[in-house]
Amino acid sequence: MARWLKENSADSDVVVSTRARLARNRAATPFPHKIAGTPQAALVRQAAVDTFIGNGRDFQLMEMKNLSEVEKNRLVEQHVASKELCASEDGALVLSPDESISIMIMEEDHYRLQYLKGGFQPEEAYQVCKEMEHLLAKNVDYAFNNKLGYLTACPTNVGTGLRISVMLHLKGMALAGTVDQILNSLGQFGLTARGIYGEGSSPTADFYQISNQITLGIREEDVVKNIRQVVGRLIHQEREIRKLLYKNNQLEIEDRVLRAYGTLKHAKKLSSEEACQHLSTLALGISLGIINPCSQETIYNLIMDTMPAMLTAENQSVAQRDLARAELIRNTLN
Amino acid sequence: MARWLKENSADSDVVVSTRARLARNRAATPFPHKIAGTPQAALVRQAAVDTFIGNGRDFQLMEMKNLSEVEKNRLVEQHVASKELCASEDGALVLSPDESISIMIMEEDHYRLQYLKGGFQPEEAYQVCKEMEHLLAKNVDYAFNNKLGYLTACPTNVGTGLRISVMLHLKGMALAGTVDQILNSLGQFGLTARGIYGEGSSPTADFYQISNQITLGIREEDVVKNIRQVVGRLIHQEREIRKLLYKNNQLEIEDRVLRAYGTLKHAKKLSSEEACQHLSTLALGISLGIINPCSQETIYNLIMDTMPAMLTAENQSVAQRDLARAELIRNTLN
Numbered sequence: 001m002a003r004w005l006k007e008n009s010a011d012s013d014v015v016v017s018t019r020a021r022l023a024r025n026r027a028a029t030p031f032p033h034k035i036a037g038t039p040q041a042a043l044v045r046q047a048a049v050d051t052f053i054g055n056g057r058d059f060q061l062m063e064m065k066n067l068s069e070v071e072k073n074r075l076v077e078q079h080v081a082s083k084e085l086c087a088s089e090d091g092a093l094v095l096s097p098d099e100s101i102s103i104m105i106m107e108e109d110h111y112r113l114q115y116l117k118g119g120f121q122p123e124e125a126y127q128v129c130k131e132m133e134h135l136l137a138k139n140v141d142y143a144f145n146n147k148l149g150y151l152t153a154c155p156t157n158v159g160t161g162l163r164i165s166v167m168l169h170l171k172g173m174a175l176a177g178t179v180d181q182i183l184n185s186l187g188q189f190g191l192t193a194r195g196i197y198g199e200g201s202s203p204t205a206d207f208y209q210i211s212n213q214i215t216l217g218i219r220e221e222d223v224v225k226n227i228r229q230v231v232g233r234l235i236h237q238e239r240e241i242r243k244l245l246y247k248n249n250q251l252e253i254e255d256r257v258l259r260a261y262g263t264l265k266h267a268k269k270l271s272s273e274e275a276c277q278h279l280s281t282l283a284l285g286i287s288l289g290i291i292n293p294c295s296q297e298t299i300y301n302l303i304m305d306t307m308p309a310m311l312t313a314e315n316q317s318v319a320q321r322d323l324a325r326a327e328l329i330r331n332t333l334n
Numbered sequence: 335m336a337r338w339l340k341e342n343s344a345d346s347d348v349v350v351s352t353r354a355r356l357a358r359n360r361a362a363t364p365f366p367h368k369i370a371g372t373p374q375a376a377l378v379r380q381a382a383v384d385t386f387i388g389n390g391r392d393f394q395l396m397e398m399k400n401l402s403e404v405e406k407n408r409l410v411e412q413h414v415a416s417k418e419l420c421a422s423e424d425g426a427l428v429l430s431p432d433e434s435i436s437i438m439i440m441e442e443d444h445y446r447l448q449y450l451k452g453g454f455q456p457e458e459a460y461q462v463c464k465e466m467e468h469l470l471a472k473n474v475d476y477a478f479n480n481k482l483g484y485l486t487a488c489p490t491n492v493g494t495g496l497r498i499s500v501m502l503h504l505k506g507m508a509l510a511g512t513v514d515q516i517l518n519s520l521g522q523f524g525l526t527a528r529g530i531y532g533e534g535s536s537p538t539a540d541f542y543q544i545s546n547q548i549t550l551g552i553r554e555e556d557v558v559k560n561i562r563q564v565v566g567r568l569i570h571q572e573r574e575i576r577k578l579l580y581k582n583n584q585l586e587i588e589d590r591v592l593r594a595y596g597t598l599k600h601a602k603k604l605s606s607e608e609a610c611q612h613l614s615t616l617a618l619g620i621s622l623g624i625i626n627p628c629s630q631e632t633i634y635n636l637i638m639d640t641m642p643a644m645l646t647a648e649n650q651s652v653a654q655r656d657l658a659r660a661e662l663i664r665n666t667l668n
Contacts, residue, residue: 251657255602266596268589323585 004080004100005301009119012296013287014235016167016207019079020125021114022133023152023161027141031153032088032106041090044110047139048103052094059101064091077304079116084108101128108153109161111136118297120235122164122227126220129162148216159216164227165209168234169300171284172242174206182237183208189230190214205280205303210234246288257285261293265333269322275306275329293333302332338414338434339635343453346630347621348569350501350541353413354459355448356467357486357495361475365487366422366440375424378444381473382437386428393435398425411638413450418442435462442487443495445470452631454569456498456561460554463496482550493550498561499543502568503634505618506576508540516571517542523564524548539614539637544568580622591619595627598663603656609640609663627667636666
């Protein structure tokens, strides 16, 4: 299980996780790409270390330059670090024991304060980020402009620096063929949809990340409220579509779910893509009560766990990974 | 289980069944198509009834005109009657309790004496037909020409009137892509290959019926001997190809077999074609020792049992049959 993912999350029939992050930068310090490898970068990191490491907390500091490719990929696939952070020469990560709290240091901004939790939890996710922001403020003067708000390296984050993302499994809408239309309509509510690995990534097995687009000229609390309302409606819609689909195509859906289960339980090797597709179908079946081999969270977790890097001992081949993936899934489902 | 198919048949890793039949006609009586619906047809039938019904035997007489379409289809799919017999207005069938002995009356010839047994048993199959021929000779003078031998409606059967057919599962050759080439070479040995429902039927999931082509100018015993030799070599070749394939593609084959098993064990609905394909793959897996959920005979039998007519209560739809087929297979494998 990804450490931050717990059983019995809120709305887990449709929602994998909620993530909040606040982008913050030190005042009077150039943005990360301008100070790579300089003493200023070291100062940026030191302020986070002084705040979060020790002081009665068992947070861990990881410096990217000390990690192997496999370790870095694992962090990306568990959604606790970005690819950009991994590529940053000064990049560092502060991580809580359950990996729900992560602070990316010297990524695009000096600090990215993040909280990740299973289920639909925008208020709590925001609240935890806010507490970290207050803590860090003891050691860092934030770059702030009275007119714009918090300053960030990329103008798309200026203002609140707040991004709340909800990862949704929109299998019903995908099967009904309405997912694109519905996701395109999110723009009018200030939200946007992306694949599960963020900007530019394509949707994997009907998992989508919905997040707020707007950070400027809006209060942080209103971002949270908007996510609660619009994503709440989306969750409701997805449930209705699933019920309708099942009512109108009961046999078809049951057959599809049970075949996916049969393949996952017996296949000797599984590619990441195929595993993801079948697990997605199985998650639908669990939510419809067709089958109950494990929790939704276990399925979501298997999807993350069976991504290439999670299975990679260094130099392991694609073929060996396909075997290890199938074995992990068989063992989990049996 | 088809009544004539028993567990632990000879060479059942490759061979489903052996069938022998002798075509015989009454002397001085026109062939069936010339006497349809006449008293002569009734005489033809009566001679067989007098010979085989009663007299301490519990053989059963079935008249085609009294059977429903579903009952007739079942006989065809269990290989105890032909479509031609079912369509004949005077058509009748004498059947032993285990359905291994069947005598088709007023099919293409007046009498077709047949014996059907699981595994590779050409000598025994021939012997049983020969005993029936002797019995029937008490009530019937056979149409016989000293130069040609036994006379039959179709010139391809003149001479011995003997056809021995062996149903083989040539999955290894099919996977290796050599099956066509090997089957085409059978002509030089006086043998021919067809699909599992005889002349003109196409191969189903790599099951083939191999039989002798020649009936004229040859001794019956030599037909049996030739089948033993050539088909015996074919069985050996098939085993070698399976072993080699498995050795060179172990993972691929195991994955394929286990996926077929997973689908058969879990699918909610299965078409006849898909079921047949997966059962064929599973049979290969059993012969290679990859998996052992049941005997080869059980698989062969499932293939016959899940043919459309075996599942048809009158007026049952295709969709209902697909459900019933999947259920039967799930229940058998569980």
